[in-house]
């Protein structure tokens with residue numbers, strides 16, 4: 557492909573970009589295409605290479621290998637101030653001695669734009685972030701959320717092609733964070749600027765993005781819409797990082813026309829969609845909400861497993877049941893509370909139950925078997941992120 561070919565379709569393009577720091581490969585042969593006007597998130601655990609990727613787009617770091625295109629033009633070697641991008645950091649870095657208005661107008665002054673246009677554009681940007689009537693105040697007189705709005709206005713006033721945001725809400729408390737998430741998506745839709753958004757918060761990425769690039773150890777494991785990433789994760793890492801997942805390993809006994817039988821080795825045969833090869837080992841994932849339970853042990857049939865209840869937890873309208881299937885694998889089930897007979901509420905630890913699932917529930921996972929979570933870590937990042945699925 558010649559470099560001119562994709563020039564109109566993408567605002568940012570990585571072609572096999574690698575960045576090393578000494579022995580450490582922070583970004584490993586990453587290829588990425590950011591579409592015009594899209595909200596794309598880089599999501600992944602600490603140290604996976606998100607900030608480094610963003611800094612290469614901004615021009616603060618240079619790749620060791622590969623090409624970076626911004627608006628279809630080769631950007632490697634172009635200094636940050638000559639790139640059509642602006643960055644919003646977690647630390648807002650406002651000038652403390654300047655008024656809000658001057659903070660926002662500052663970049664335009666650098667570009668030698670006349671005083672009246674400068675101020676009218678700065679006021680417009682402050683209106684966009686819904687921060688009016690505070691023009692003359694100093695940053696220290698504003699709350700954290702308001703300061704972040706100023707930082708955003710300061711970046712938007714330049715009308716960049718691409719806005720880069722590195723954990724911009726990281727310093728805010730939960731409530732303000734939620735508020736600013738909505739604000740940011742509103743602003744992005746209103747101005748139509750391409751956003752590349754860095755976060756390690758799955759819920760944030762799921763609820764805000766058009767597409768998410770899930771990163772792990774310097775590579776992109778999956779790039780897709782929030783719903784696809786949640787419903788059809790392609791690797792165990794993605795499945796585990798985005799919400800809770802039950803993992804089941806087995807051997808493929810039969811495979812025909814896009815369906816297969818997986819023998820879990822404990823008498824359980826799982827039938828699902830996918831095309832693994834007969835005889836090979838495979839791993840599937842099933843979301844807790846896709847499992848159903850009933851009391852008593854049913855006949856052995858496909859897509860059912862006998863289990864013994866280990867624990868129950870009430871989560872408002874839902875109940876979470878952890879049960880052990882034969883062979884000692886724990887499975888987590890989430891079920892609505894109905895109050896009827898046979899409702900999960902009637903179940904007690906030690907009870908024999910049957911777990912069932914639809915053939916569409918298991919997702920065949922490829923590649924590495926490394927997981928995002930550490931089962932012994934109470935602060936594990938893999939919480940149930942389903943509630944955050946997109947409103948967009």
Ligand SMILES: Nc1ncnc2c1ncn2[C@@H]1O[C@H](COP(=O)(O)OP(=O)(O)OP(=O)(O)O)[C@@H](O)[C@H]1O
Nearest residue numbers: 577580582600601602603604605606607608609756
């Ligand atoms: N200037 C640098 N010198 C040496 N190593 C670096 C430098 N910058 C980043 N690294 C290393 O590169 C890897 C990726 O770092 P990066 O800052 O991109 O991670 P991140 O995904 O943004 O993580 P976090 O969520 O913690 O911000 C890390 O192992 C980090 O220690």
Ligand SMILES: [Mg+2]
Nearest residue numbers: 606607608722
């Ligand atoms: Mg970072």
